[in-house]
Amino acid sequence: MDNQNLIPTKASVMDDLQEVRAMIRRHKRKDILFALVGLLALMFALLTLLTLFIDLVMDGYPRFNTEFLSEFPSRRAAHAGLLSAWVGSLLVMLVTFLTAVPMGVAAGLYLEEYAPKNWFSDLIEINVANLAGVPSIVYGLLALGLFVYGLDFGQSILTAGLTLGLLILPIIIVSTREAIRAIPTAIREAAYAVGATKWQVVKDHVLKYSQGGILTGVIIGMARALGETAPIITIGALTFIAFLPPSPIGTEAPFVNFEWLSSGFTVLPIQMFNWLSRPDHAFHINAAATGAIIILVTLLMNGTAIWLRYKIRKNIKW
Amino acid sequence: MIEFILMLAALSAVATTFAIVAILLYESLSFFKTVSLLEFFTAKEWTPLFEDAHYGIMPLVAGTLTTSAIALAVAVPMGTVAAIYLSEFASYKTREMVKPILELLVGVPTIVFGYFALLFVTPLLQKVFPELPGFNMLGAGIVMGIMIVPYIASVAEDAMRAVPMHMREGSYAMGATRFQTAIRVVTPAAISGIVAAYILAISRAVGETMVVAVAAGQQPNLTFNPMESAATITSFIVQVAMGDLPHGSIGYQSIFAAGLMLMAMTLFFNIIGHIIRKKYREQY
Numbered sequence: 001m002d003n004q005n006l007i008p009t010k011a012s013v014m015d016d017l018q019e020v021r022a023m024i025r026r027h028k029r030k031d032i033l034f035a036l037v038g039l040l041a042l043m044f045a046l047l048t049l050l051t052l053f054i055d056l057v058m059d060g061y062p063r064f065n066t067e068f069l070s071e072f073p074s075r076r077a078a079h080a081g082l083l084s085a086w087v088g089s090l091l092v093m094l095v096t097f098l099t100a101v102p103m104g105v106a107a108g109l110y111l112e113e114y115a116p117k118n119w120f121s122d123l124i125e126i127n128v129a130n131l132a133g134v135p136s137i138v139y140g141l142l143a144l145g146l147f148v149y150g151l152d153f154g155q156s157i158l159t160a161g162l163t164l165g166l167l168i169l170p171i172i173i174v175s176t177r178e179a180i181r182a183i184p185t186a187i188r189e190a191a192y193a194v195g196a197t198k199w200q201v202v203k204d205h206v207l208k209y210s211q212g213g214i215l216t217g218v219i220i221g222m223a224r225a226l227g228e229t230a231p232i233i234t235i236g237a238l239t240f241i242a243f244l245p246p247s248p249i250g251t252e253a254p255f256v257n258f259e260w261l262s263s264g265f266t267v268l269p270i271q272m273f274n275w276l277s278r279p280d281h282a283f284h285i286n287a288a289a290t291g292a293i294i295i296l297v298t299l300l301m302n303g304t305a306i307w308l309r310y311k312i313r314k315n316i317k318w
Numbered sequence: 319m320i321e322f323i324l325m326l327a328a329l330s331a332v333a334t335t336f337a338i339v340a341i342l343l344y345e346s347l348s349f350f351k352t353v354s355l356l357e358f359f360t361a362k363e364w365t366p367l368f369e370d371a372h373y374g375i376m377p378l379v380a381g382t383l384t385t386s387a388i389a390l391a392v393a394v395p396m397g398t399v400a401a402i403y404l405s406e407f408a409s410y411k412t413r414e415m416v417k418p419i420l421e422l423l424v425g426v427p428t429i430v431f432g433y434f435a436l437l438f439v440t441p442l443l444q445k446v447f448p449e450l451p452g453f454n455m456l457g458a459g460i461v462m463g464i465m466i467v468p469y470i471a472s473v474a475e476d477a478m479r480a481v482p483m484h485m486r487e488g489s490y491a492m493g494a495t496r497f498q499t500a501i502r503v504v505t506p507a508a509i510s511g512i513v514a515a516y517i518l519a520i521s522r523a524v525g526e527t528m529v530v531a532v533a534a535g536q537q538p539n540l541t542f543n544p545m546e547s548a549a550t551i552t553s554f555i556v557q558v559a560m561g562d563l564p565h566g567s568i569g570y571q572s573i574f575a576a577g578l579m580l581m582a583m584t585l586f587f588n589i590i591g592h593i594i595r596k597k598y599r600e601q602y
Contacts, residue, residue: 031497038403041396042416045467049423052434059437106327114321115328127331133518135525135584137552138338140559141577145341149565166334173331199320220425227427230527230552234559234573269429269528276433276532284437291430302425306418 053295060289073271080275080286082293088157088265089226095161096225100168101218105207107169108176108214113202132170139167140234148235155236157265163231168221175217179210212312216305223301227294229269268294342581345574352568358575364538364549366572367558373572375579377538381455381548382583385530386523388459388544389466393519396463397470398512404471405478406500417475423468432532435461440533453535453547462529466522470515477511478504510595517591521584527552551580 008016073080107128115121143163153159183206191201266274268290275287350358353373361374404413440457444450450457481504489499505512535547536557549557555573563570 027495031495034497035407038399038407041399042403045396048464052438055438103327103330106324110324110328114324124328124332127335131331131334133521137527137555138577141574142338142341146337223425229429233556236559269427272429287433291433294427295430298425298427299422302422306421
């Protein structure tokens with residue numbers, strides 16, 4: 001009956017086509033628009049951070065000299081230096097390294113290679129995941145209650161090192177597990193097939209092939225420990241330290257002493273915070289220079305870790 | 319034998335959690351012997367170190383929520399857009415270059431951002447709002463937000479990358495554009511991971527210490543006005559810890575009560591996140 005309406009005329013087809021083309025153009029415009037917005041968002045974040053970093057270096061520029069590294073903090077901004085802070089950071093990181101790395105790697109090994117599948121292992125796993133999300137200042141409260149007063153370690157290098165050790169433990173556990181998981185089962189089976197015991201398999205094969213990945217996690221964890229400020233302030237670290245802890249290496253036998261562990265200390269980020277919270281602008285210059293040094297060292301460490309991971313991923317051929 | 323030693327190491331994680339909870343609860347219990355829960359949650363002033371002491375946590379909570387809200391208002395839109403761009407629009411080369419940079423930025427120590435907030439962003443903001451005080455929540459919040467952007471971008475991008483390719487292909491085959499695919503297909507499919515990124519960001523903002531301790535001021539102040547200065551839970555803990563407070567005094571106990579409040583808040587946001595993720599999770 002109404003055939004005229006069912007068979008489209010040439011004009012109406014052209015109209016439809018125009019409309020569809022307009023729609024596609026509209027949608028494509030949205031595509032380009034969003035790509036631009038996305039690029040802008042990304043660039044804004046990256047460039048802001050770059051600006052801030054350049055600002056830090058420029059503000060701190062007058063203090064980039066060797067005296068800054070070889071002088072103690074002082075009441076006069078121009079003569080104040082970082083000596084006690086960088087030595088303190090080094091010693092605290094040593095304690096952190098010695099506690100967190102063996103514990104973290106051992107825990108990772110246990111969870112991947114030994115742990116039976118039961119509620120107990122689940123409990124440990126949930127715990128590790130949760131610990132990674134605990135605000136760092138809460139570790140400071142733990143250390144204040146447990147290490148400073150509970151175990152009577154005082155506000156010492158030992159306390160700070162142990163605190164940061166606990167803080168980076170989840171990072172090391174997680175990276176150890178990831179590195180171990182990447183090793184194919186065939187490697188383990190081959191070792192068992194020639195008569196290796198479980199511990200031999202773990203020690204000679206699993207640990208050996210995962211050491212690159214573990215190292216990555218260790219570097220990232222240590223970089224985190226270097227920059228952490230809040231937990232160390234919370235344990236009540238002093239901010240004006242014009243002395244060095246006793247040297248760990250003695251001149252007489254047995255050539256090592258442990259007095260430094262119980263010594264008072266300051267670390268780089270705390271020294272920066274201290275200078276930053278003074279109203280006198282001259283000290284802000286010192287803070288900027290310290291910040292630039294901290295950023296440089298952490299960027300170098302994290303950069304090394306990322307590069308290392310990239311290399312490992314590229315080179316592995318099982 | 320070896321297995322036992324390794325297990326002890328793994329147990330240290332559990333022990334740490336228990337120690338944290340035990341210490342916070344133990345010191346807080348002594349605190350709540352002096353201070354009633356009712357006062358803790360309803361009093362409008364927090365002055366535990368003064369002669370005329372008041373113990374209302376709300377000013378600190380208000381400061382924490384305000385700075386965190388500003389930070390999220392900056393970080394969530396920017397981080398999400400950047401993640402979508404990286405995952406769906408950027409070329410392989412760009413992505414391979416930007417991802418490591420994002421990871422590097424996540425590792426920048428927060429005290430440095432405190433410097434930026436106090437001496438770079440706040441002076442800049444004062445040019446726009448001349449009446450802005452030197453210590454204010456706005457500058458601290460914005461810097462915290464910028465600090466969190468790489469974090470959200472990185473985690474959310476991982477979630478979007480994990481969406482199977484065939485879903486995108488199906489969408490393209492229907493004639494959808496990149497933008498339509500990204501918004502209507504990939505984002506809903508990855509929403510669980512994206513929400514996880516937001517939750518991590520909230521936890522970081524709430525627990526962030528150094529930026530607010532340096533730039534937001536240290537005076538507890540019951541206000542949600544970002545133009546004012548106010549202390550947060552974390553900056554209060556720092557402030558008390560810097561002074562020399564005798565062990566066992568009420569001031570000493572008050573920082574543990576504040577810490578407990580902080581843990582409760584992070585836990586609360588985590589549970590909410592968990593519920594949201596469960597509700598919207600899509601399985602393939």
